[in-house]
Amino acid sequence: MQVRRRIVDEELDVANTLWRDAGKRLLRHRLAMFGVCVLFLVIVMGVFGPAITPYDPNGMDFANRFASPSLAHWMGTDDFGRDIFSRIILGARISLQVGLVAVSVATILGTGLGLLAGYGRRFTDEVIMRAMDVLYSIPALLLAIAIVAALGKGINNAMIAIGLVYIPIFARIARAAVLGIRNEEFIIAARALGAGDLRILLWHVLPNVLSPIIVEITLSLAFAILAEAALSFFGLGTQPPDPSWGRMLAEGRDFFRQSGWMAFFPGLAILFTVMGFNFLGDGLRDALDPKLRR
Amino acid sequence: MNYQYIVQRLLSAFVVVLGVTVVVFMIVQIVPGDPARVVLGPYANDEAVQGLRDRLGLNRPVVEQYLSWLGALTQGDFGQSLLNGQEVAPQLWGRIGPSFELALVSLLVGLAIAFPVGIVSALKPGSAVDIASTLFSQIGVSIPSFWMGIMLVIIFSLNYSLLPPSGYTPITEDPGDWFAHIVLPAFTAGFVSASIMTRFIRSAMLDVLSANYVQTARAKGLGERTVVLRHALRNAMINIVTIIGLQINALFSGVVIVEVVFSWPGLGRLALNAVLERDYPLLQGTVLVVAVMFTMVNLLVDLLYFVLDPRIEYA
Numbered sequence: 091m092q093v094r095r096r097i098v099d100e101e102l103d104v105a106n107t108l109w110r111d112a113g114k115r116l117l118r119h120r121l122a123m124f125g126v127c128v129l130f131l132v133i134v135m136g137v138f139g140p141a142i143t144p145y146d147p148n149g150m151d152f153a154n155r156f157a158s159p160s161l162a163h164w165m166g167t168d169d170f171g172r173d174i175f176s177r178i179i180l181g182a183r184i185s186l187q188v189g190l191v192a193v194s195v196a197t198i199l200g201t202g203l204g205l206l207a208g209y210g211r212r213f214t215d216e217v218i219m220r221a222m223d224v225l226y227s228i229p230a231l232l233l234a235i236a237i238v239a240a241l242g243k244g245i246n247n248a249m250i251a252i253g254l255v256y257i258p259i260f261a262r263i264a265r266a267a268v269l270g271i272r273n274e275e276f277i278i279a280a281r282a283l284g285a286g287d288l289r290i291l292l293w294h295v296l297p298n299v300l301s302p303i304i305v306e307i308t309l310s311l312a313f314a315i316l317a318e319a320a321l322s323f324f325g326l327g328t329q330p331p332d333p334s335w336g337r338m339l340a341e342g343r344d345f346f347r348q349s350g351w352m353a354f355f356p357g358l359a360i361l362f363t364v365m366g367f368n369f370l371g372d373g374l375r376d377a378l379d380p381k382l383r384r
Numbered sequence: 385m386n387y388q389y390i391v392q393r394l395l396s397a398f399v400v401v402l403g404v405t406v407v408v409f410m411i412v413q414i415v416p417g418d419p420a421r422v423v424l425g426p427y428a429n430d431e432a433v434q435g436l437r438d439r440l441g442l443n444r445p446v447v448e449q450y451l452s453w454l455g456a457l458t459q460g461d462f463g464q465s466l467l468n469g470q471e472v473a474p475q476l477w478g479r480i481g482p483s484f485e486l487a488l489v490s491l492l493v494g495l496a497i498a499f500p501v502g503i504v505s506a507l508k509p510g511s512a513v514d515i516a517s518t519l520f521s522q523i524g525v526s527i528p529s530f531w532m533g534i535m536l537v538i539i540f541s542l543n544y545s546l547l548p549p550s551g552y553t554p555i556t557e558d559p560g561d562w563f564a565h566i567v568l569p570a571f572t573a574g575f576v577s578a579s580i581m582t583r584f585i586r587s588a589m590l591d592v593l594s595a596n597y598v599q600t601a602r603a604k605g606l607g608e609r610t611v612v613l614r615h616a617l618r619n620a621m622i623n624i625v626t627i628i629g630l631q632i633n634a635l636f637s638g639v640v641i642v643e644v645v646f647s648w649p650g651l652g653r654l655a656l657n658a659v660l661e662r663d664y665p666l667l668q669g670t671v672l673v674v675a676v677m678f679t680m681v682n683l684l685v686d687l688l689y690f691v692l693d694p695r696i697e698y699a
Contacts, residue, residue, distance in 0.1 A: 117632055121522075139586075201475075220400070223400050223403070224406075225407070225677045227401075227403075227678055228404060228678070229631070229636035229637040231640050232636070232640055232671055232674055233639065234650070235640070235655060235660075236411050236655075237411075238657075239636045239659040239662070239667055240415050241415075242415075242422075247539060312526065316526075319530075320528070320530060320641055323530050324644065324659075326659065336528075339530065342534075346538055350538050357528055357531030357534070357535070360531065361527050362526075364526035364527075364528075365522055368522060368525055368526050369522065371676070375600075
């Protein structure tokens with residue numbers, strides 16, 4: 091018993107060192123750190139949103155319609171005289187919320203299905219992966235639009251749609267990672283020790299496929315934010331008067347001849363946030379798998 | 385040539401298309417509540433709702449509904465639009481051309497940017513060109529294409545009046561006007577594809593540039609141009625084709641958005657109109673056609689491997 095505990099302790103030490111090394115590599119990755127800084131700002135905006143906006147994000151001021159950027163209104167005002175900067179701050183909360191919920195749906199369902207496919211029998215694998223092929227054969231955004239069309243417009247259904255669309259990606263990544271390790275000695279040893287399938291999957295397989303999944307989570311957050319912006323831009327996501335960045339861009343489009351800033355700043359907010367997640371994702375990939383580094 | 389693989393690949397494409405029909409059919413089935421009521425709105429009388437239920441076949445068992453819908457599809461019958469009562473099929477056929485043109489030109493724009501940038505940055509890793517190309521890739525994958533489209537319209541159509549802001553002219557009517565209309569949408573969709581492809585082309589080129597046969601080619605005294613184009617690029621092509629294949633999903637998604645921004649009369653815009661009007665048969669037809677086109681393109685890409693790399697054996 092003592093020998094077994096020592097082996098487990100040693101294994102944990104090795105695992106901890108690997109994660110610590112990856113953390114150090116990430117801290118040295120300049121672009122990833124830039125991404126972290128951008129995301130920190132976005133998270134602060136998302137968490138403290140209403141408390142830090144200079145104006146009421148939905149407060150109308152008809153005397154100040156279409157005001158261009160100035161000291162009073164850093165990013166100008168829209169067609170109702172609402173302060174665009176305040177609305178962008180509040181929009182961060184919506185973007186983050188959609189990203190987190192949608193990617194959680196995709197990660198939990200996709201990884202679960204991928205683990206089952208990779209670890210299960212051939213029949214299970216075939217059924218799951220052919221279903222994933224089917225979902226993957228419909229362009230992501232079109233599938234999301236179709237799902238929202240069926241479930242109805244609105245932010246909640248947009249989150250579900252975006253999550254469902256990304257399930258095949260997680261399933262493929264998890265399955266590939268499982269196939270790579272399913273015949274490794276530590277899995278065979280665990281089985282020999284009498285561990286059941288579920289225990290092996292959760293305790294031995296899952297921790298070993300985490301790296302590619304963590305990277306994909308970060309990159310999927312970028313996709314989810316872009317997808318939400320696109321759905322809201324089409325009028326299918328966030329509904330008025332809530333200020334989603336995509337919705338603000340769509341509203342700005344109607345007035346871009348007279349006030350280009352209405353569309354310019356929300357687009358810039360999307361660009362920087364998505365770039366933040368992409369930088370962090372790339373940094374994590376380099377840190378967790380140095381062999382892939384280019 | 386391994387014909388067994390081709391047959392297997394054709395069969396799997398067929399299974400995927402069949403699966404897509406199930407997903408597309410389910411669009412109406414997962415509508416919360418009564419789809420007929422949802423389409424007609426809360427104030428429609430029961431008689432009208434019942435009439436629509438009959439028309440859509442919603443009173444029959446689900447399996448029967450699916451089989452009869454699938455049977456009609458095999459004869460090219462996509463049903464009738466709920467909005468104007470017209471057949472869906474002719475509406476779809478009219479939109480395939482413009483969508484295909486836009487996707488193709490966008491892909492060409494993407495390749496025209498990605499190849500030179502990717503190759504040059506692989507030849508000089510760490511150089512200013514390489515850093516600029518990395519930055520370009522990062523911006524490209526992060527930029528919302530609808531925002532980029534709007535900004536291009538503001539610059540090139542409103543400020544400088546160089547190009548039309550939206551619309552479409554068939555190439556058969558006036559090729560010059562067609563070209564003027566396709567420049568901005570194709571550049572918008574192509575830019576995003578280019579940024580992703582640049583990274584993969586760079587990576588694929590870096591792999592082959594350090595290979596022994598490239599060193600040998602250099603040692604033989606061949607010019608850099610010959611080494612890069614005839615020895616390295618040709619061997620990197622197999623990976624690059626894979627990426628172009630994967631890129632097509634993103635490209636099709638991008639084209640949907642770009643069509644809406646530039647009022648391009650393609651399938652993407654048709655799908656969005658169908659969603660906004662709750663015209664389910666039209667939406668189902670559009671999604672199905674796009675998915676089938678996409679599956680066919682993927683199949684072609686897979687089969688293209690044979691031509692590019694005769695060494696590949698398929699189990």
